[in-house]
Amino acid sequence: MSIEVSGGRRGLTDPVLSAEIMAAIPDQPLETQRKMNYFMTPRGKRINEYEVLCCYTQPTPDWIPGGLDWGDWTQKFHGGRPSWSNESTEMRCSDWLKHRDPAFRWHALYVKDKAEEWRYTDRFLKAYSADGHVRSMDPVWRDEVLGDYLGAFGFSEYGLFNSHSSVVRDCLGDTLRMSSAMIGLDKVDNAQMIQMERTFLAKLVPGFPESTDIPKNEWTKGAIFKGSREVVQQIWQETYDWNEILFSGHMVYDPLFGQFVRREFFARLSSYYGDSLTPFFINQMQLYFSQTKGITTDMFHTCLAADEQFGAYNTRLMHAWADKWLPRTLTALKDFMGIFSKIPEIKGVSDKPAIEAALHRVFDDWKHDFADPIGYQVNTAVLIKTVLSGLK
Amino acid sequence: MAISAATKAATDALAVNRAPVSVGAQEVHRWMQSFTWDFEKNRTKYSTKYKMANDTKEQFKLIAKEYARMESVKDERQFGSLQDVLTRVDAANRVHPKWNESMKVISNFLEVGEYNAIAATGMLWDSATAPEQKNGYLGQVLDEIRHTNQCGYINYYFAKQGQDAAGHNDARRTRAIGPLWKGMKRVFSDGFISGDAVECSINLQLVGEACFTNPLIVAVTEWASANGDEMTPTVFLSIETDELRHMANGYQTVVSIANDAAASKYLNTDLNNAFWTQQKYFTPVLGMMFEYGSHFKVEPWVKTWNRWVYEDWGGIWIGRLGKYGVQSPASLRDAKKDAYWAHHDLFMIAYALWPTGFFRLSLPTAEEAEWYEANYPGWYDMYGKVYDEWRARGCEDPNSGFLPLQWFIENNHPIYIDRVSQVPFCPSYCKGASSLRVLEFNGKKHSFSDQWGERMWLSEPERYECQNIFEQYEGRELSDVIAEGHGLRSDGKTLISQPHTNKNGKLWTLDDIKKINCVFNDPLKAL
Numbered sequence: 079m080s081i082e083v084s085g086g087r088r089g090l091t092d093p094v095l096s097a098e099i100m101a102a103i104p105d106q107p108l109e110t111q112r113k114m115n116y117f118m119t120p121r122g123k124r125i126n127e128y129e130v131l132c133c134y135t136q137p138t139p140d141w142i143p144g145g146l147d148w149g150d151w152t153q154k155f156h157g158g159r160p161s162w163s164n165e166s167t168e169m170r171c172s173d174w175l176k177h178r179d180p181a182f183r184w185h186a187l188y189v190k191d192k193a194e195e196w197r198y199t200d201r202f203l204k205a206y207s208a209d210g211h212v213r214s215m216d217p218v219w220r221d222e223v224l225g226d227y228l229g230a231f232g233f234s235e236y237g238l239f240n241s242h243s244s245v246v247r248d249c250l251g252d253t254l255r256m257s258s259a260m261i262g263l264d265k266v267d268n269a270q271m272i273q274m275e276r277t278f279l280a281k282l283v284p285g286f287p288e289s290t291d292i293p294k295n296e297w298t299k300g301a302i303f304k305g306s307r308e309v310v311q312q313i314w315q316e317t318y319d320w321n322e323i324l325f326s327g328h329m330v331y332d333p334l335f336g337q338f339v340r341r342e343f344f345a346r347l348s349s350y351y352g353d354s355l356t357p358f359f360i361n362q363m364q365l366y367f368s369q370t371k372g373i374t375t376d377m378f379h380t381c382l383a384a385d386e387q388f389g390a391y392n393t394r395l396m397h398a399w400a401d402k403w404l405p406r407t408l409t410a411l412k413d414f415m416g417i418f419s420k421i422p423e424i425k426g427v428s429d430k431p432a433i434e435a436a437l438h439r440v441f442d443d444w445k446h447d448f449a450d451p452i453g454y455q456v457n458t459a460v461l462i463k464t465v466l467s468g469l470k
Numbered sequence: 471m472a473i474s475a476a477t478k479a480a481t482d483a484l485a486v487n488r489a490p491v492s493v494g495a496q497e498v499h500r501w502m503q504s505f506t507w508d509f510e511k512n513r514t515k516y517s518t519k520y521k522m523a524n525d526t527k528e529q530f531k532l533i534a535k536e537y538a539r540m541e542s543v544k545d546e547r548q549f550g551s552l553q554d555v556l557t558r559v560d561a562a563n564r565v566h567p568k569w570n571e572s573m574k575v576i577s578n579f580l581e582v583g584e585y586n587a588i589a590a591t592g593m594l595w596d597s598a599t600a601p602e603q604k605n606g607y608l609g610q611v612l613d614e615i616r617h618t619n620q621c622g623y624i625n626y627y628f629a630k631q632g633q634d635a636a637g638h639n640d641a642r643r644t645r646a647i648g649p650l651w652k653g654m655k656r657v658f659s660d661g662f663i664s665g666d667a668v669e670c671s672i673n674l675q676l677v678g679e680a681c682f683t684n685p686l687i688v689a690v691t692e693w694a695s696a697n698g699d700e701m702t703p704t705v706f707l708s709i710e711t712d713e714l715r716h717m718a719n720g721y722q723t724v725v726s727i728a729n730d731a732a733a734s735k736y737l738n739t740d741l742n743n744a745f746w747t748q749q750k751y752f753t754p755v756l757g758m759m760f761e762y763g764s765h766f767k768v769e770p771w772v773k774t775w776n777r778w779v780y781e782d783w784g785g786i787w788i789g790r791l792g793k794y795g796v797q798s799p800a801s802l803r804d805a806k807k808d809a810y811w812a813h814h815d816l817f818m819i820a821y822a823l824w825p826t827g828f829f830r831l832s833l834p835t836a837e838e839a840e841w842y843e844a845n846y847p848g849w850y851d852m853y854g855k856v857y858d859e860w861r862a863r864g865c866e867d868p869n870s871g872f873l874p875l876q877w878f879i880e881n882n883h884p885i886y887i888d889r890v891s892q893v894p895f896c897p898s899y900c901k902g903a904s905s906l907r908v909l910e911f912n913g914k915k916h917s918f919s920d921q922w923g924e925r926m927w928l929s930e931p932e933r934y935e936c937q938n939i940f941e942q943y944e945g946r947e948l949s950d951v952i953a954e955g956h957g958l959r960s961d962g963k964t965l966i967s968q969p970h971t972n973k974n975g976k977l978w979t980l981d982d983i984k985k986i987n988c989v990f991n992d993p994l995k996a997l
Contacts, residue, residue, distance in 0.1 A: 081837050082767045089698030090564055095766060099566045099698045102765070104973040109636040111960035114626045117643055131622040134642040135585045137659055147646045150936040152653075152892050153660035158932035161664040185616040186545045192538030199535065204490030213481050217474035236505045240604070244515045246592030246611055247663070255588055256618075259611045266608065267534035273501050278493045284479040290504040298507050315511045 121178045128182035136175060136252035138162055144175035144251065166248045167321040168395055170388035174250035176381045179257050180372040188260050192267070195362055199271075202358055203278055211354055212282045218422060219351035224279065225286065227417055228356065229293025230303050231339055232272035235363075237310035238327050238336075239265035245320040257373045258324070264366035271359045278355070302417050305410035306335055312406070321382075322399055328374040329396075330403040332367070333444045335410045340364060342436035343417070350427050371447065379451045396452050408461060411437075412468030419470040430469060437462045495536035503527075505601045514597040518667040519732050524599045526726035528606035529718040537609055541616060541712075548620075548708045552627060552701060561700050562631035567830075567971040569697035570633055572763030573624060574829040575650070576690060577702070578641035581621035583658035583678070584709075587614040590662035590674045594723070597667035603726060606719045613712040620705050627701055636959045636966045637828040644966060647955035648826035649819065649939055650755065652892035657751040664933075666740070668727060673744040675720025681745070681783040682752045683713050689760075689774050696766040721791070728794040738797050745799040746922040749779070750891040753805060754902075757813025758820065761842075762834070770845040775809035801922050804903060811901040814846065814853055819885055819894045821860075822874040825952055825983055826939075827967035833857045833865070852901050866970040868982040873948075874969075875988065884993040887938035889916040890923035908997055915994040943990035949983040951990070 089095040114130045121129070138145035142164055151161040164170075183191075206212070242262030249255050273290065280288035297303050309331055317323050345360040382392040418428055426432055441458040449456050503525070506512075532540070556562075565573075588611055595607040629638035637644065645651050662674045687710045691703035727733045757771035768774075784798045799805075824831045834842060834857060842849040860877060864870025878885055883899040886906060897906040897919070904919040911931050918924040927934050943951050952958070957966050963979045 081765060081841055082769070083696045084768070086692075086695070088695045088700070089566065089766060090559070090561060090695070090700050095696070096564065096698065099564060099765070102567050102971070102973060103563065103565075103633055104567070107632075108634040108977075109639070109959055111639055112630050112635045114622075114629045114639045115642065116639060117956070127626075130626050131619040135581060135618050135622065137582050137585070137646075137655060146643050147655075149652070149942055151660050151664065152656035152934070152936045153664050154933045154935070155664050156666065156930060156933065158935070159664075161660045185541075185612070185619045186549065189538040189541045189545065189612075189616075192535055193542035196535035196539050200492045203492040207491035208488050210481075210484045210488070213477065213484065215477070217477050221474070221476065233505070233507065240506075240596075243592050243596035243604075247516070247589045247596060252585065255592075256615050259588065259592070259615060263534050263608065263612060266605075269505060270498050270502075270533045270535070273505075274493045274498045277497050277501075278491070281491050281493070282480055282483070283476050284483065285476045288501075290501050294504065294507060298509075311509050311511065315509075315513065315515075318515060 126182055128179070128184045128187075131184045132253050132256055133175060134252065136250075136255070138174075138250065142174060142250055143171055144173040162248070162250055164250070166250070167319050169319075169321040169382055169392055170385070171250075171382060171392075172385055172387045173381075174254070175252060177251055177254045177257065177373075177377050179253065179260075180376055181369060183260070184256070199274075199358075199362075206355060206358075207278075207282055212279070214352035215355070216351035216353070216422070219348070219353060220279065220283065221286065223351075223417075223421060224353070224356065225276065226292055226296050227302065227420070228272055228344060229276055229290065230296040230300065231344075232269040232290075232293065233297040234303070234306050234310055234336070234339075235265050235272065236269040237307075237314050238332065239263075239269060241310075241314040241317075241323050241327055244318070245323050248320045254377060257377075261328070261366070261370045261373060264370065268363045268366065271362060275355060275359050302414055302420075303410075305406070305413035306331075309335070309403070309406045309410050324374055325378060325396065325399050326403040328370055329378055329448050330400060331407050331410070333371070333448055334404075334407045334440060335414070336367065337443070338411060338436065338440045339414065340367070342440060343414075346436065347421075347424075347428060350424050351421075375447070375451070383452050393452050397454055400449070400452075400454050404456075404461075408464050411465040415465060415468030416470055430466070433469065434462060434466060437465055495533045496531060498533050499531040499605075502533075502601050502605055506599075512599075514599075514667065516593050516597050516667045518597055518669075519736060520666070520668045520727040521730045521732065522598050522600070522603065522668075522723075522726040523729065526598065526600040526603040526722055528602040528722060530606065530609065530715045531602075532605070532609055537612065541612075544708050544711060545616075548704055551704045552623070556700055556704065557631065560631075561698075562628055563633055565632065565699045565701075566697040566765045567633065567973070568763055568765050568832055569694065569699050570628065571637070571829040571831070571971060572759050573628060573694075573699065573702060574637040574641055575763075576686075576759055577621045577624040577628075578645055579650075579654050579658065580686065581618055581625075582654060583662070584614050584617035584621055586659040586662045587674055588618065590614075590670050591719075593663065593667050594671055594719075598726070600726070603722060606715070606722060610712075610716050610719055613716065616712065617709050620709055624701060624705055634830070637830075640956065640966075641828055643956050644828035647828065647952065647957055648967075649823050649887075649894045650827075652887075652936065652938060653751045653755070653894075656890075656892050657748050661744075661747050668723060669740045669744065671720060671723040672737075672740050673747060675716055675723060676741065677744045677748045679713055680717040680720055680787050681779055682748055682756070683710065684778040684782065685756055685774055686752070687713065689768075689778065690756075692768045693760050693764050696768055697764050717787075724791055724794050724796060734795055737795065738799075741796065742799040742801055743922075743926055746801040746805070746920075747891070747926075749801075749805040749808065750888075750920070750923065751893055753779075753808045754812035754816040754893065757809070758817045761813065762817045762831070765838075767838075767841055771813055772809050772846075776806075779809070780806055804920070804922070807903050810846070812903075814842075814849065815895065815900040815902045815904070816893070818853060818856070818899075819896060821969070822878055822885070823894075824967055824969045825873070825948060825965060825978070826955075826957070828957065829966070830968040830971050832971045833861060833969075848901070866972065866975055868976050868978040871986055873983075873986055873988060884996070885940075886917040886919070886993055887940060888919040888923055889936075889938070890918065890927050890934050892936065892938060893919070895919040908994065915997065917994055940990060940992045940994075944992045944995075946990055947984070948986070948988040948990070949980050952983065953980060 694702035
């Protein structure tokens with residue numbers, strides 16, 4: 079027979095082709111080691127599917143710790159800067175490929191989760207609208223807080239999203255690159271969910287402004303988000319070290335400012351103003367926050383602070399970065415305190431003691447989850463006092 | 471609580487219509503362009519000589535959640551096929567052995583391209599100023615993660631279920647030993663991520679994806695299927711559905727710079743360099759993998775190349791960009807010549823260096839030789855008779871003590887590596903257009919095989935300093951190099967690579983190689 083086949087004949091199903099193929103196949107498999115990436119050290123007892131599909135996809139030479147390749151880059155930037163280099167960060171690591179997403183999410187698992195959230199969001203919005211929940215929402219809360227300030231907070235999420243672009247380009251590890259892209263996508267998802275809520279409200283409440291003009295004006299010119307806008311801009315565009323971008327955004331700014339705004343302001347207060355819509359979206363954001371925390375604490379605590387060779391140095395550097403970004407984040411929170419003068423006060427909910435209690439929850443969580451593991455000393459009472467000085 | 475006029479209106483509206491309301495993806499996306507804001511230091515961290523327009527739109531208007539829904543549906547179909555019906559029919563053990571070996575290379579090397587494209591599109595996401603354009607690149611970042619995982623899944627599947635797991639199971643560690651790796655890194659890795667951001671986009675999206683993914687990801691499925699492999703079409707065609715959006719991203723990159731004065735000065739030069747960079751490797755390597763890595767042939771590579779590269783890309787796709795001043799690359803004519811013979815030249819060298827691979831290579835059978843001669847007249851006199859000689863000297867038999875590399879040495883046909891493309895060539899024994907050019911810079915000699923690469927090096931030698939395998943391995947004995955690169959099977963002595971796929975043939979061991987005492991030399995030192 080001719081070895082040139084045409085007409086879409088398939089070797090698996092065409093009897094003639096199949097017979098010839100089967101005759102050429104060894105009687106026994108030639109290799110008994112069937113586990114892909116068998117040479118690697120798994121995070122758990124066995125190599126899991128995430129590790130099979132993600133680990134060692136990064137083709138870096140062995141002079142970038144963890145790499146399996148050799149030699150130089152085959153093409154460099156104009157002027158000779160290398161494709162990837164140890165100098166792209168002040169952090170040091172004995173294995174840049176060590177990071178693992180604690181949830182072991184490769185792409186298929188990540189999009190499956192988010193696709194389910196999208197389907198459920200659609201079902202929820204339909205039920206919410208048909209049920210007429212919107213009638214119970216406090217108009218000031220709805221028109222000013224959700225219309226203006228929630229919209230403005232979307233820009234914080236969008237700016238943080240953009241801070242991941244250079245991390246995705248520059249970071250030195252495969253699993254970290256994938257994690258960074260996913261947590262970046264979660265941030266733009268947050269910004270989009272905020273706009274989705276505003277569009278939804280505009281459909282239900284005639285006259286509710288769907289446009290981003292007012293929130294953008296609040297974000298760029300208003301006093302409440304002045305400090306946060308400046309921090310976000312600094313993380314996004316003034317910080318070149320990809321580890322510092324992740325640290326400042328996800329280990330300082332978002333666990334403090336983001337947590338207070340999302341959890342302690344919008345999610346906590348909304349129910350008191352008859353708003354059961356906002357917590358639906360905020361809870362998705364909080365899920366992403368939780369997943370992101372798992373990723374970034376794995377990187378900064380498990381991989382970098384605990385690195386046998388460079389752990390002590392990395393920890394000192396993290397302290398220096400915390401010293402740099404914490405005061406800026408405090409300013410952001412202090413400015414945000416101005417928002418409480420814009421809403422009708424509810425005793426025990428939005429008065430000073432309640433705000434102080436909320437701040438305690440956020441700062442105590444941060445101390446426990448982020449500062450203590452790297453031995454970073456903070457006096458939360460002093461920090462909270464600084465923030466509270468912004469109350470009008 | 472006072473009821474505002476708006477609340478009353480909402481209440482009234484509800485009284486009239488209680489139909490459920492939701493928000494579609496497009497209703498969110500239409501606000502995306504307004505998500506950014508101006509501030510003093512808002513600029514990219516990656517320099518480009520072009521200016522991307524602030525109002526550039528994207529063609530595929532996705533939001534994060536809709537993106538996830540779309541990809542998840544495709545994943546369900548793809549992994550359902552792989553894990554259900556293909557596994558039940560034992561499909562991985564019904565693939566022709568030659569093709570099983572080709573997929574060790576194709577899938578892993580494509581994985582490298584996809585992986586680097588994550589970083590490349592991260593850079594473009596940073597470089598673009600328009601939120602919609604950023605969003606288009608962001609979608610691609612996620613796609614490239616998907617494709618990296620998918621390519622890995624092919625090797626994973628073949629390793630777990632197929633006839634020869636070696637090479638599939640450790641390609642990420644063993645791929646760096648042989649002569650095809652560095653060239654692959656140039657096109658699929660560094661060419662995508664190191665340079666002017668727009669130049670990288672042209673490499674990745676305008677050439678790599680719009681031009682070469684058609685033969686690499688689409689045409690390959692026909693070859694796979696003919697040779698019994700239904701796993702590759704299942705995965706690669708799912709990958710290709712995303713590639714359309716990536717081509718659109720490349721198109722939008724050009725649209726975004728179309729009105730920039732720099733475009734009229736530099737765009738066609740960058741396109742020509744990118745095309746030559748990509749074709750210099752893909753034209754011979756894809757042709758080699760298809761024709762020499764298969765038993766059943768679909769059509770001569772030169773026909774595939776002409777259809778996808780010359781007519782579809784060089785004519786139609788570039789033609790569509792003509793209104794933006796884009797012209798077909800000047801090097802397209804030279805590339806067309808390469809499409810006829812370059813893959814035959816490369817196979818000869820790859821086979822001569824077979825012990826450095828992570829896959830088994832086979833010399834053409836008699837019926838395959840007839841097919842080559844019929845489609846490439848003159849093939850036998852140049853290549854076929856040499857293969858007959860190698861076979862007669864026992865190149866497939868571990869007891870022969872003969873490596874085809876010796877034939878090149880005995881006949882004074884030195885093999886060089888092109889500094890810019892890192893592709894090996896033998897100027898004294900080839901039918902392709904390679905010609906030896908040697909230049910000296912900073913006390914080091916550099917060889918080149920064509921004028922286009924030489925021009926790139928002459929204008930920016932600091933970008934192409936990478937050692938080649940002969941410089942790296944100089945003075946070292948072959949079995950040492952293989953052992954250090956982990957080129958052994960799990961028994962610790964048999965090579966992963968072999969010079970045949972004959973099921974009754976003996977397998978070479980490290981000792982067989984050691985006995986030959988083959989020591990690497992840098993051919994440039996002899997000049």
